Amino acid sequence: xxxxxxxxxxxxxxxxxxxYNSLVRLRNxxxxxxxxxxVQLKQRHDLVxxxxxxxxxxxxxxxxxxxxxxxxxxxxxxxTTIDEKIKTETQLSAALQGLKISVxxxxxxxxxxxxxxxxxxxxxIENKLAAARRYFNAATTEYNTGIETFPSNLIANSxxxxxxxxxxxxxxxxxFEEPPKISFN
Amino acid sequence: xxxxGIQTQIRRNxxxxxxxxxxxxxxLLGMVYAIIFxxxxxxxxxxxxxxxxxxxxxVILGTTIWFLVAxxxxxxxxxxxxxAKPLERIENKRVYNLVExxxxxxxxxxxxxxxxxxxxxxxxxxGINERTFSVTLSRGIIDKLEDDELEGVxxxxxxxxxxRDVRLMIVSIIFVGIFAxxxxxxxxxxxxxxxxxxxxxxxxxxxxxxVVSAICYLIALLLRxxxxxxxxxxxxxxxxxxxxxxYALASALRKISSDPLIEAVENRDIAQLFIENPxxxxxxxxFSNLFSTHPPIQKRIELLDQFA
Numbered sequence: 001x002x003x004x005x006x007x008x009x010x011x012x013x014x015x016x017x018x019x020y021n022s023l024v025r026l027r028n029x030x031x032x033x034x035x036x037x038x039v040q041l042k043q044r045h046d047l048v049x050x051x052x053x054x055x056x057x058x059x060x061x062x063x064x065x066x067x068x069x070x071x072x073x074x075x076x077x078x079x080t081t082i083d084e085k086i087k088t089e090t091q092l093s094a095a096l097q098g099l100k101i102s103v104x105x106x107x108x109x110x111x112x113x114x115x116x117x118x119x120x121x122x123x124x125i126e127n128k129l130a131a132a133r134r135y136f137n138a139a140t141t142e143y144n145t146g147i148e149t150f151p152s153n154l155i156a157n158s159x160x161x162x163x164x165x166x167x168x169x170x171x172x173x174x175x176f177e178e179p180p181k182i183s184f185n
Numbered sequence: 186x187x188x189x190g191i192q193t194q195i196r197r198n199x200x201x202x203x204x205x206x207x208x209x210x211x212x213l214l215g216m217v218y219a220i221i222f223x224x225x226x227x228x229x230x231x232x233x234x235x236x237x238x239x240x241x242x243x244v245i246l247g248t249t250i251w252f253l254v255a256x257x258x259x260x261x262x263x264x265x266x267x268x269a270k271p272l273e274r275i276e277n278k279r280v281y282n283l284v285e286x287x288x289x290x291x292x293x294x295x296x297x298x299x300x301x302x303x304x305x306x307x308x309x310x311x312g313i314n315e316r317t318f319s320v321t322l323s324r325g326i327i328d329k330l331e332d333d334e335l336e337g338v339x340x341x342x343x344x345x346x347x348x349r350d351v352r353l354m355i356v357s358i359i360f361v362g363i364f365a366x367x368x369x370x371x372x373x374x375x376x377x378x379x380x381x382x383x384x385x386x387x388x389x390x391x392x393x394x395x396v397v398s399a400i401c402y403l404i405a406l407l408l409r410x411x412x413x414x415x416x417x418x419x420x421x422x423x424x425x426x427x428x429x430x431x432y433a434l435a436s437a438l439r440k441i442s443s444d445p446l447i448e449a450v451e452n453r454d455i456a457q458l459f460i461e462n463p464x465x466x467x468x469x470x471x472f473s474n475l476f477s478t479h480p481p482i483q484k485r486i487e488l489l490d491q492f493a
Contacts, residue, residue, distance in 0.1 A: 029292075036289055124282065131290035139292070 019155045026143040030164060033136040034082050037167065040129040041076070041089060047125065048073045048096075051118050055099065058109035062102050069095040086167050096122070133167045140166050198349045198416075202356050209360050210245070216367065216400055217244050223392060248363055255359040260317050263458075269299040269321045280327060283336045284320065287343055287427055296320050296346060300327070306441040309458040310342040313352045320346075325444070330437055337424050337434030338441075341460055344423030350416045354458060417480055421489060431492035438489070442482045 052066050059066075072095045076088040100119075103109055110116070144163050147156035155161075217240060222233050255262075263269070274281050280298060288295045296312065297319040306326040312318035320342045327335065345351050425431035438461070445461040461482055 033292055036292065127282070127286055128289055131286040134290040135292040 016155060019152045020159065023143075023146055023152060023156060023159075023161055026139070026146050027161065030136070030139040030143050031082075033132070033139040034085075036132040037129065037136055038085075040125055040132055041085070044092070044122070044125050044129070045073055045077055047118065047122055048092075051099075051115075051122065054112065054115045054118060055103065055109060058112070058115075059103065059106050062099075065095070065098055065102055069099060083165055086165060093126075137166045137168070140164050195347075195349050198353045202349070202353045205353070205356050205360060210248075212400075213244070213248060213363070213367070214241065216364075217241070219396060219400070223396065251363055251366075252359060255362070256313065259355055259359065260312060260319065263311050264299065264321075267301055267321065268303075269301050272298040272300045272322070277327070279332070280322065280335070280339075283332070283339050284343075287336065287340055291343070291347065291427060293343070293347060294318070296343070298322070300324060305444045306330070307445050308338050308342055308460045310345040310351050311355065311458060312346070313355050318346050318351065326441070330440060331433075333428075333430055333433035334437035334440065336428050337430060337437050338460060340424035340427040341420045341434060344420040344427065345416070347423065348416065348419060350420065351458075417485065418488065421485055422492075425489060425492050431489045435486045435489035438482055438486050442486075 048069060052069060055062065056066060069092070072088065072092040076085065076092045079085040079088045103115075146152055147161045147163065218233075218237050221236050221240065272280060277298075277300075284298060285295055294315050296310070297317075299319055299321040301307075301321060301323045303323045304325040305323055306329060308320065308322045308326055310318070310320050320339060322338075326338060330338065421434060424434050428434070441461050445459070461479060
């Protein structure tokens with residue numbers, strides 16, 4: 001019956017390899033999911049300067065806000081890792097949200113055809129961004145669950161799999177999930 | 186009803202597809218053998234076997250070609266039968282936005298979108314792989330539903346694609362088509378044969394026809410149940426999970442139930458793909474209910490309302 005020992009060892013090794021591979025797959029899925037987000041982020045980066053230019057001509061008292069948006073955009077474009085991107089993009093989102101509220105005070109701007117179109121494009125991008133974030137967060141949660149549950153957590157710990165952050169909007173969440181209120185009067 | 190999760194559903198559908206593909210040649214050969222056996226005058230096993238061996242390569246070749254052709258062009262066939270056209274992106278940004286956002290949130294590839302110019306309300310998904318997956322909507326469903334409701338309908342169709350329901354359906358439709366063709370051929374050749382041979386053999390001929398049609402009917406039934414009705418509930422639940430608005434799909438189904446018949450689509454094989462497949466004539470005893478491809482829409486609405 002001595003042959004049973006190597007058989008058991010081989011089975012266990014294959015089992016561990018299986019767990020390791022599934023963790024790698026989960027991690028890659030999460031990274032791929034972020035690629036979807038990146039597409040939308042890049043479009044937003046392209047849109048922001050046009051938006052700032054258009055607003056500049058009308059909203060003369062919002063220089064500070066516009067500077068903040070431009071700076072947030074520059075910071076976001078400079079970010080390289082997923083964690084950095086999440087942090088800087090959240091700031092950009094917050095700044096843009098501030099702009100949405102401020103423009104309420106400028107009826108001329110809100111009547112500007114160009115501005116309306118840009119705003120529509122922006123809300124389109126942000127809807128897609130929200131969808132991509134849902135997928136990314138689902139993938140991240142699956143990965144986190146994978147590295148925290150037994151027995152895969154044993155493998156995860158010994159091979160340096162770490163818990164990853166969600167693309168959460170934190171405090172801002174409530175105001176983002178609601179569409180910007182636009183009144184026409 | 187036992188609880189079936191989405192991963193289980195995908196696995197089960199893939200398994201059933203493979204099972205269908207494997208079972209099909211066996212059943213078909215059995216059927217060919219039966220036809221040869223009963224159409225021989227002497228019914229001597231030796232002659233029957235010889236004929237069978239001679240015929241088999243042709244049968245296999247024929248069905249393989251048929252299957253490959255159907256596999257390759259079924260999308261255009263369905264499009265032709267339903268009169269669906271590609272949906273223009275520029276004029277229908279709303280629809281494209283809804284589809285794309287849903288796909289992004291599930292990380293799936295965006296399917297092609299088609300439209301049927303018909304004022305009634307219906308929709309279906311089709312395709313067998315990432316390249317051919319498509320969602321077809323009627324003009325009525327796009328125009329008459331609110332954004333949330335249309336989103337629910339699209340999510341239902343995307344769930345069919347995600348669950349791999351569509352592939353199983355297409356496979357079963359192709360098989361039923363082949364069986365119908367073979368049965369038709371046998372029916373005709375026997376009828377002509379019986380006529381030329383005189384009345385003596387017509388009893389056997391009738392028997393053959395009965396046997397053949399019984400087998401075909403049985404197989405069609407098995408296929409129908411193989412692609413069971415629970416997939417509609419699954420797709421409804423999947424849609425509710427995708428949009429997080431079960432009430433929107435419920436209200437969409439309510440609107441759809443008022444006018445789901447696309448008059449142009451008479452082919453029952455294709456009609457079973459739709460989000461709602463109404464039975465044109467109501468029978469008192471619900472025999473049609475037993476064999477219908479879709480659960481009663483009222484029941485689906487009730488289930489969705491429970492979610493909300």
